[in-house]
Amino acid sequence: xxxxxxxxxxxxxxxxxxxxxxxxxxxxxxxxxxxxxxxxxxxxxxxxxxxxxxxxxxxxxxxxxxxxxxxxxxxxxxxxxxxxxxxxxxxxxxxxxxxxxxxxxxxxxxxxxxxxxxxxxxxxxxxxxxxxxxxxxxxxxxxxxxxxxxxxxxxxxxxxxxxxxxxxxxxxxxxxxxxxxxxxxxxxxxxxxxxxxxxxxxxxxxxxxxxxxxxxxxxxxxxxxxxxxxxxxxxxxxxxxxxxxxxxxxxxxxxxx
Numbered sequence: 001x002x003x004x005x006x007x008x009x010x011x012x013x014x015x016x017x018x019x020x021x022x023x024x025x026x027x028x029x030x031x032x033x034x035x036x037x038x039x040x041x042x043x044x045x046x047x048x049x050x051x052x053x054x055x056x057x058x059x060x061x062x063x064x065x066x067x068x069x070x071x072x073x074x075x076x077x078x079x080x081x082x083x084x085x086x087x088x089x090x091x092x093x094x095x096x097x098x099x100x101x102x103x104x105x106x107x108x109x110x111x112x113x114x115x116x117x118x119x120x121x122x123x124x125x126x127x128x129x130x131x132x133x134x135x136x137x138x139x140x141x142x143x144x145x146x147x148x149x150x151x152x153x154x155x156x157x158x159x160x161x162x163x164x165x166x167x168x169x170x171x172x173x174x175x176x177x178x179x180x181x182x183x184x185x186x187x188x189x190x191x192x193x194x195x196x197x198x199x200x201x202x203x204x205x206x207x208x209x210x211x212x213x214x215x216x217x218x219x220x221x222x223x224x225x226x227x228x229x230x231x232x233x234x235x236x237x238x239x240x241x242x243x244x245x246x247x248x249x250x251x252x253x254x255x256x257x
Contacts, residue, residue, distance in 0.1 A: 019077065020151035025143060027084050028106045028113075032092040038099035043191065045097040050187030053090035057083050057183040062176030080154070083179055087113055087186045094187065098194040105200075106143070107135045112193060114150045116185040117157070121149035131196035 039045040064079040091112045095104040111126055111133075125146060127134045138146065 018151070020080070020154050021144065021147045023077065023081060024110075024114075024147040024150055027081065027088065028109050028143075028147075031104050031106065031109055032085075032089050034089075034092040034096035034101050036093040036096040039097040042094075042098040043195065046094045046187065046191045046194075049090055049093045049097065050184060050191075053086050053187070054180045054183040057086045058176040058180040060086065061179035062172045064175075079175075083182070084113060087183055090183065090187060091190045094190045095194055100194055100198075103198070105135075107138055107200075108193065108198065110143075110146065110150075111135070112186055112190040115189050116182075118150045118153040121146045121153075132199065133193055133196065134199045134201050136201050 036045075036049070060082050061079055064082065088109060091109060092101065092104065095101040095108075107125065111122060115122060125136050125138060125142065127136075136142075
């Protein structure tokens with residue numbers, strides 16, 4: 001049995017993009033730790049990690065898609081968050097395999113997780129120059145704007161996925177297969193990123209502040225040097241006057257008795 005056109009709009013609310021935006025921002029606020037060590041063959045290790053994560057994602061998504069009808073719609077957001085956790089841990093482990101976990105930040109995490117979903121959302125955040133990716137550090141406002149664009153795309157996708165909740169077994173298989181594919185896309189983005197060069201571009205304000213700091217320090221040093229020179233010169237003049245005064249003084253003659 002499939003939902004009627006009157007039934008579907010009534011259950012779309014649980015996945016509206018505002019809630020997805022908040023969920024994305026909460027999720028990427030912290031980068032997961034990793035127990036994976038640096039690998040001599042990071043590409044092979046990353047593929048192994050990706051395959052394992054994809055299997056877990058497929059099983060998790062398929063299990064959550066089993067409840068039929070409206071109850072299945074209620075599992076959409078929990079399913080997304082569960083998949084993100086698996087994918088986020090995978091990205092963290094791939095970074096560790098490449099020996100780059102220490103430099104993994106939320107900008108790179110968002111790029112890996114959502115580039116294949118909403119590439120246009122990163123237009124003002126990431127610039128690709130050959131094998132090099134230049135990331136602009138995101139303020140909260142920019143991160144919120146990017147997350148909102150991703151949330152809109154995910155809302156459109158989850159609505160179509162949610163209809164499969166009305167076909168429990170067949171729908172669960174389809175959702176599981178898509179989660180497997182989706183996790184593979186995330187892995188491909190992460191491997192390509194860590195296999196190349198990554199750079200962080202500071203904001204204009206940050207760059208100005210950093211470039212101004214040495215100038216302020218140099219100016220302060222020059223002021224101190226001038227004060228010291230002035231004090232030394234003043235002391236030297238004072239000593240010179242004292243010596244001159246002492247040398248020009250006539251010696252006192254002894255009194256005759």
